[in-house]
Amino acid sequence: xxxxxxxxxxxxxxxxxxxxxxxxxxxxxxxxxxxxxxxxxxxxxxxxxxxxxxxxxxxxxxxxxxxxxxxxxxxxxxxxxxxxxxxxxxxxxxxxxxxxxxxxxxxxxxxxxxxxxxxxxxxxxxxxxxxxxxxxxxxxxxxxxxxxxxxxxxxxxxxxxxxxxxxxxxxxxxxxxxxxxxxxxxxxxxxxxxxxxxxxxxxxxxxxxxxxxxxxxxxxxxxxxxxxxxxxxxxxxxxxxxxxxxxxxxxxxxxxxxxxxxxxxxxxxxxxxxxxxxxxxxxxxxxxxxx
Amino acid sequence: xxxxxxxxxxxxxxxxxxxxxxxxxxxxxxxxxxxxxxxxxxxxxxxxxxxxxxxxxxxxxxxxxxxxxxxxxxxxxxxxxxxxxxxxxxxxxxxxxxxxxxxxxxxxxxxxxxxxxxxxxxxxxxxxxxxxxxxxxxxxxxxxxxxxxxxxxxxxxxxxxxxxxxxxxxxxxxxxxxxxxxxxxxxxxxxxxxxxxxxxxxxxxxxxxxxxxxxxxxxxxxxxxxxxxxxxxxxxxxxxxxxxxxxxxxxxxxxxxxxxxxxxxxxxxxxxxxxxxxxxxxxxxxxxxxxxxxxxxxxxxxxxxxxxxxxxxxxxxxxxxxxxxxxxxxxxxxxxxxxxxx
Numbered sequence: 001x002x003x004x005x006x007x008x009x010x011x012x013x014x015x016x017x018x019x020x021x022x023x024x025x026x027x028x029x030x031x032x033x034x035x036x037x038x039x040x041x042x043x044x045x046x047x048x049x050x051x052x053x054x055x056x057x058x059x060x061x062x063x064x065x066x067x068x069x070x071x072x073x074x075x076x077x078x079x080x081x082x083x084x085x086x087x088x089x090x091x092x093x094x095x096x097x098x099x100x101x102x103x104x105x106x107x108x109x110x111x112x113x114x115x116x117x118x119x120x121x122x123x124x125x126x127x128x129x130x131x132x133x134x135x136x137x138x139x140x141x142x143x144x145x146x147x148x149x150x151x152x153x154x155x156x157x158x159x160x161x162x163x164x165x166x167x168x169x170x171x172x173x174x175x176x177x178x179x180x181x182x183x184x185x186x187x188x189x190x191x192x193x194x195x196x197x198x199x200x201x202x203x204x205x206x207x208x209x210x211x212x213x214x215x216x217x218x219x220x221x222x223x224x225x226x227x228x229x230x231x232x233x234x235x236x237x238x239x240x241x242x243x244x245x246x247x248x249x250x251x252x253x254x255x256x257x258x259x260x261x262x263x264x265x266x267x268x269x270x271x272x273x274x275x276x277x278x279x280x281x282x283x284x285x286x287x288x289x290x291x
Numbered sequence: 292x293x294x295x296x297x298x299x300x301x302x303x304x305x306x307x308x309x310x311x312x313x314x315x316x317x318x319x320x321x322x323x324x325x326x327x328x329x330x331x332x333x334x335x336x337x338x339x340x341x342x343x344x345x346x347x348x349x350x351x352x353x354x355x356x357x358x359x360x361x362x363x364x365x366x367x368x369x370x371x372x373x374x375x376x377x378x379x380x381x382x383x384x385x386x387x388x389x390x391x392x393x394x395x396x397x398x399x400x401x402x403x404x405x406x407x408x409x410x411x412x413x414x415x416x417x418x419x420x421x422x423x424x425x426x427x428x429x430x431x432x433x434x435x436x437x438x439x440x441x442x443x444x445x446x447x448x449x450x451x452x453x454x455x456x457x458x459x460x461x462x463x464x465x466x467x468x469x470x471x472x473x474x475x476x477x478x479x480x481x482x483x484x485x486x487x488x489x490x491x492x493x494x495x496x497x498x499x500x501x502x503x504x505x506x507x508x509x510x511x512x513x514x515x516x517x518x519x520x521x522x523x524x525x526x527x528x529x530x531x532x533x534x535x536x537x538x539x540x541x542x543x544x545x546x547x548x549x550x551x552x553x554x555x556x557x558x559x560x561x562x563x564x565x566x567x568x569x570x571x572x573x574x575x576x577x578x579x580x581x582x583x584x585x586x587x588x589x590x591x592x593x594x595x596x597x598x599x600x601x602x603x604x605x606x607x608x609x610x611x612x613x614x615x616x617x618x619x620x621x622x623x624x625x626x627x628x629x630x631x632x633x
Contacts, residue, residue: 031417087605093416093417094565098557098603099601099604101557101558101600102599102600102604103597103601105596105600106597106598113594222550226428229421229424233414263437264437266432267429267432270425270429274410277414278410281418
């Protein structure tokens with residue numbers, strides 16, 4: 001492998017890992033703060049991708065589609081939390097699994113009814129459709145670099161939000177002790193709604209950004225969901241920073257697994273997870289006492 | 292625990308009544324299932340066989356979810372491994388011997404569960420759910436991506452296993468009627484085995500671990516080994532179901548171990564009521580019935596199924612999972628609430 005193709009694989013790994021981080025961060029936040037296992041989180045990724053497909057067809061531009069789609073996803077997340085998830089907080093994990101499993105079936109079938117089961121492509125915005133030449137034969141698409149940049153910006157924003165703002169303080173406190181936060185006069189229900197909507201929007205945004213790269217297809221949600229679970233397990237439940245590290249680890253493991261061990265490409269990520277579980281069952285940055 | 296309790300967890304005064312009801316129900320169910328091939332067409336006989344196979348599958352998961360408090364979301368992996376074992380053991384030109392193929396597929400599934408169990412049982416709660424799912428997905432990819440079992444296309448099992456033993460052939464699995472009763476007999480055997488097991492000290496220990504693992508450990512029980520044994524046994528029994536499924540349909544694909552199969556079997560266990568073996572059987576029968584009814588109505592039958600699931604969770608205050616405990620408490624008059632996951 002020469003330098004140029006190595007660079008391409010590294011960039012691909014980073015881009016894939018960062019995109020996964022957008023999905024996994026929402027999952028881990030909802031876990032860590034609200035104590036909810038949400039199997040339907042992958043459906044939000046799918047929702048985002050199909051929103052990108054539909055809105056791009058409508059407006060003619062992916063950028064416009066994202067600008068419209070993110071507020072839609074936020075609203076959808078808030079509505080879903082109000083309608084269903086708010087009823088799940090004090091429930092057993094098993095019931096959460098069951099309800100969100102039912103939601104996946106509903107979302108998949110609604111998607112099938114609304115858009116059908118075909119694979120659709122989404123055009124890269126013309127602004128970003130160029131490629132950077134690396135040497136005589138190899139080049140790298142600008143769009144993928146742009147995706148990485150957007151993801152890094154969002155990761156930084158998330159860090160600032162959680163560490164530096166009043167909302168972030170409430171989120172951190174809420175993950176620690178729900179009842180105490182409530183008795184301090186903070187509206188925990190509203191806080192949960194905000195966090196959940198944020199998680200949905202992040203997953204949907206990841207789906208929108210991924211749409212031109214991976215195209216839009218049935219079952220894309222569950223694929224991402226399971227990889228996100230792996231990331232949350234590796235990173236440690238509730239740890240956004242852990243999810244970030246784990247996302248990059250998974251991005252690299254998956255990308256280089258496909259290059260170096262093409263026969264076992266699907267497996268590499270799970271082997272990494274098994275190793276982490278053996279060495280640190282609570283995840284890289286997880287707290288010792290698992291919930 | 293001074294008061295003897297049966298596998299429903301009922302204190303002894305209620306034990307007899309509960310047992311009679313369960314025995315009566317089981318008897319009625321047995322008679323109905325024996326009668327199916329006489330009254331039903333070939334189609335319904337096959338459907339009933341499928342329901343029985345899934346009953347074995349659901350009972351094996353109930354051992355984990357209902358009796359040991361281990362919510363496995365990857366149970367389809369062991370089902371699938373055994374199904375592939377039959378397919379790979381069947382030569383192209385003829386049938387495999389039943390007496391080799393059956394134990395070998397069960398052993399393959401059990402071994403797979405033993406190895407995965409060693410990893411996943413270090414975790415608990417939400418983690419356990421996710422990790423079992425992830426490992427099952429790993430097994431799925433082994434068969435989906437590599438050429439071991441025909442990749443994503445799957446493989447055919449062209450010949451049903453041959454039951455001859457030393458030149459004597461007690462029954463012929465190629466015959467639909469024989470196959471049906473073979474499946475029914477194994478389902479009954481699985482029920483009896485598990486019911487016996489759950490009344491044994493081993494079963495009591497598992498239920499003790501479900502209620503309070505710390506206390507069991509303080510009492511000197513090696514809880515990890517108990518859980519690993521339960522996980523392995525559940526995997527092996529899921530393997531039995533997978534074996535029968537492959538023999539019944541003659542075709543295996545990686546989709547048999549896809550994550551929605553794990554979701555479906557979990558659904559069966561919860562639908563029927565966790566922690567009762569007969570409940571798991573009823574759940575499997577109800578699932579097959581619903582699937583059949585809804586899929587005749589619409590191509591999008593999963594939508595109906597999804598709505599049913601969501602309404603079921605929302606509509607039962609305290610939840611389906613707590614329902615058996617609530618009834619139990621109501622009967623015994625003990626309002627003491629004890630959370631399982633602490």
